[in-house]
Each structure stands twice: as structure tokens, then as C-alpha cells.
Amino acid sequence: MTITTAGPYDRSVYPTAAASWEKGRAAGIHDGYDEGYLRGRANAIVARTKATFPFRSIHVLYVVSGKGLPYSPLDEAVITTLQSMTAQVTVTDPRQPVADIAAQLRPNLMLALDGMDLPLEQVAAVRQLGITTAVWLTDDPYYTDMTTKIVTHYDHVFTLEMNCIELYRQLGCSSVHYLPFGAFPTHYFPLSSPVPAKHEISFTGSAYWNRIYFFNPIMPQLTARNIKINGIWWDRLPDYQSYGDKIELGRWMSPNETNDLYNGSKIMINLHRSHQDDSVNNNALKLPAASPNPRTFEICACGTLQLTDTRDDLARFYKPGEEIETYNSQQELLEKIEFYLTHEKERREIALRALERTLREHTYGHRVNQLLSIASP
Missing domain, CATH: 3.40.50.2000 (Glycogen Phosphorylase B;)
Incomplete structure (x- = not known):
């Protein structure tokens, strides 16, 4: 009796597997091209945008x-x-x-x-x-x-x-x-080579209660994507245990680690803390916050698309829809995540314009x- 063996990609024996392999290979080549194109243009922007200051x-x-x-x-x-x-x-x-x-x-x-x-x-x-x-x-x-x-x-x-x-x-x-x-370019900058860990969407920051209330209803949709969340207090989420390695709890990341996260993410979510949280604030006047947080500039310095909640003074620094994207509700956040994960060119162009604006004005x-x-x- 003769036994015929086939290699793993023998199209005559495994036509379905072969088709899947070809599709995956094509997708990998496309993703690699997109990432290389983004990194090349980002590094060109860094090279030509050199500000000088008086001594x-x-x-x-x-x-x-x-x-x-x-x-x-x-x-x-x-x-x-x-x-x-x-x-x-x-x-x-x-x-x-x-x-x-x-x-x-x-x-x-x-x-x-x-x-x-x-x-x-x-x-x-x-x-x-x-x-x-x-x-x-x-x-x-x-x-x-x-x-x-x-x-x-x-x-x-x-x-x-x-x-x-x-x-x-x-x-x-x-x-x-x-x-x-602003952004400190020694800490936050576009990397020239891919990082080992890649994520579709990421968030880093402490789990203040306003963030828990915002994220909790949409965690199933967020975790359906390749999301990474880092920071303290995220065990406040009611179903925290079910999110497994999606959440890295209780560790401050170094600037280098944070830069890797920004560079390795297609979209970074930014959600500012609340001025009304008496559990952590000392703001008896309840003075509202209008200005963007430092993370706003740091994310933009990496050439990564940022989705941030709206702050009254944000437009002084970045043009919404052109250099940064905003959201005002959970539904709007989810819709924009879906859009920019399926529209590479639009995501890339906003991120690159934000990078250039940051180096030109916000270091x-x-x-x-x-x-x-x-x-x-």
C-alpha cells in the first residue's frame, strides 16, 4: 500500500487551508506595508521638524x-x-x-x-x-x-x-x-521598527471612577477588539476577573514602556479625569477642567491616532477631525473606533498631522x- 503525504500548503490536498493561508499572507503583506509606510513618513517628519530655541x-x-x-x-x-x-x-x-x-x-x-x-x-x-x-x-x-x-x-x-x-x-x-x-521627544517618538506587542486599541491611566462608569458598559465591545488597558484600580470594574490579560493592573509604566504601547497601538483612547471626584481630588470649589492633559501631547508625539474626550481648550492645540479625534459618548467612541480601524489612510493622516503639529508647537x-x-x- 502506498501512502501519499502532503505538505501543509499543498493546494491539491488542502484547498481550503491553502486559500486561508494565501488570504492571511496577503493581509500580512498589506499590514506590513501600511506600518512601514506610516513609520517611514513619521520618521521623515521628525527629521525635518527641528525647532531651535535661544540660549x-x-x-x-x-x-x-x-x-x-x-x-x-x-x-x-x-x-x-x-x-x-x-x-x-x-x-x-x-x-x-x-x-x-x-x-x-x-x-x-x-x-x-x-x-x-x-x-x-x-x-x-x-x-x-x-x-x-x-x-x-x-x-x-x-x-x-x-x-x-x-x-x-x-x-x-x-x-x-x-x-x-x-x-x-x-x-x-x-x-x-x-x-x-508638552511632549518630551526623548521619551515619546515614533519608533523605526515594529514593537513586539501590537494592539488595535489601548488605554493607560488610573481607573478614576468617571473612567469606570464610562468604560464598564462598553467593555464587551472593547474587549472584542485587541485592547490593552494599563493602570491602577482597574479591579474596580465589576467584571474585572473576566477580562484576563486585557488589563495590566497596578503598575506604573516607564516612559520607554509607554512609548512602546503608544507605538504598538493603532488607536490610543484618552479619557480625562473628573474634577468632581471627591475620593481623589482636593477641589472644594469644583473648578472645572478645560485644558488637555499631558497624555494628549505624548500620544500625538508618537504618530498614533488619538481618540479623546472633548475639552473646551483642546482646539487651541489640535484641530479635531484633522489632527486629533474626539468623542462625547460611549456610542460615538465605538463608532469612531470601528471607522478608523477599517480606514487606514484616514487614521494614518490624522496621526501624522498630529505628530507634525506636536513637534512644531508642543514640545x-x-x-x-x-x-x-x-x-x-
Whole structure:
């Protein structure tokens, strides 16, 4: 008896399997071409969009937030950018005798990030030395119960929330400025090669209650896609256990890991926290938030399409429908996810326009240059 064997792709023996293989091969080639085209154009945009900023012969004493993650990457971004723009940067933290350091080194400017852990007597002592002081607030308007107690102690106040400007001016601050964070291209940038883990849609961030209430009804539709969710408190979801490896719980990702997630996702969802959540906020005034969060700029810096909930001041930074996409309901989010996952060209063009706008206007170089133009003596 003769036994005939066939290879795994012998079309005469396995015609259905062969057809499936050919279809999968064609899809793989198409996806590979699309990704290569996107990455090539993204890297061309990075290469040609090089902003330059003036150099200042000043010495900056920089006081870090002192809070570790997720603030330490912000500190790194500010420090590195300051070092590229000024003659000298001395870095210290709120636990150190900041005023003594200032008295010894005589910097031109003391800049504190966040400032909530820096003793006010230290700030006062620095000002008594005749040294200009500035604070860049990181979490407005969510902790205004505390920030309102410190802002009047600085010469210059910078806030990432436009709705806090008038509040601080009413308190007597004479120099208050709107300065959102931006993208730090060392941390967030388009990768040249594919990342190992790829997802259709992703979200990273803490599971504040407004996010739980928003996502919970549509989790079945989201998990039907190749979704990745990362952050703390996501076990608040009623059916958390059923989502398996779709959720990575309780770990802060490094900037490199976050950049990989952004680059490895076709769509990044952005959903801002609520200004009314008393379980985590210290915002007795219930001051609403109008300005986009730092993640808005970081996602755009990677050449990835962003779907974000609408903020009143978003259009100042990106044109909705051209450089970023927005949603106002769960149904609209699902519809736009479906559309952009099936319309590669439209998704790609919006993402690339956002990348170019970010590099042209919204990096830490742009922000720090603006800060120094106001606060440097």
C-alpha cells in the first residue's frame, strides 16, 4: 500500500487551508506595508521638524516634585530641556535646605515643579535673597485646595489649567501664566521598527471612577477588539476577573514602556479625569477642567491616532477631525473606533498631522522657552 503525504500548503490536498493561508499572507503583506509606510513618513517628519530655541546665560536652581512616579519623568523632561537652554542647572529636592543652596550658589532663578512638598519658609528665604522664584503646577484644578495656599509665595505661577488663571489672580498673584505640559521627544517618538506587542486599541491611566462608569458598559465591545488597558484600580470594574490579560493592573509604566504601547497601538483612547471626584481630588470649589492633559501631547508625539474626550481648550492645540479625534459618548467612541480601524489612510493622516503639529508647537522645548522668556531675570 502506498501512502501519499502532503505538505501543509499543498493546494491539491488542502484547498481550503491553502486559500486561508494565501488570504492571511496577503493581509500580512498589506499590514506590513501600511506600518512601514506610516513609520517611514513619521520618521521623515521628525527629521525635518527641528525647532531651535535661544540660549540664556543664566543659572537655574530646579526643585523637583519629590513625588517619584508619575512625576519623575516630568522632572526629567524639564531638567534635560533646561540644560539645553541655560548655562547651568542645579537640581535639588524639597527635602533639602533649598534656601541654603540658593544662598551659596546664587542662581538667577529658582523653579519648582509642583511645589506642594516644598516648605514655604524655604521659598520665602530664597526670595529674600533677591532670587526670582517660579512654580509650575502639575495637577490643576484637582488640588486647588492646596495650590491656593502656595501660589502667592512665588514671583511667577505657571499652570497647565486655563481655568485656574483667574482664581490665582484673584488671590493676588500678579504673574500667572497658562503653560500646559508638552511632549518630551526623548521619551515619546515614533519608533523605526515594529514593537513586539501590537494592539488595535489601548488605554493607560488610573481607573478614576468617571473612567469606570464610562468604560464598564462598553467593555464587551472593547474587549472584542485587541485592547490593552494599563493602570491602577482597574479591579474596580465589576467584571474585572473576566477580562484576563486585557488589563495590566497596578503598575506604573516607564516612559520607554509607554512609548512602546503608544507605538504598538493603532488607536490610543484618552479619557480625562473628573474634577468632581471627591475620593481623589482636593477641589472644594469644583473648578472645572478645560485644558488637555499631558497624555494628549505624548500620544500625538508618537504618530498614533488619538481618540479623546472633548475639552473646551483642546482646539487651541489640535484641530479635531484633522489632527486629533474626539468623542462625547460611549456610542460615538465605538463608532469612531470601528471607522478608523477599517480606514487606514484616514487614521494614518490624522496621526501624522498630529505628530507634525506636536513637534512644531508642543514640545518641552516650546514650553520651557516660554517659561524662561517670562521668569528669567
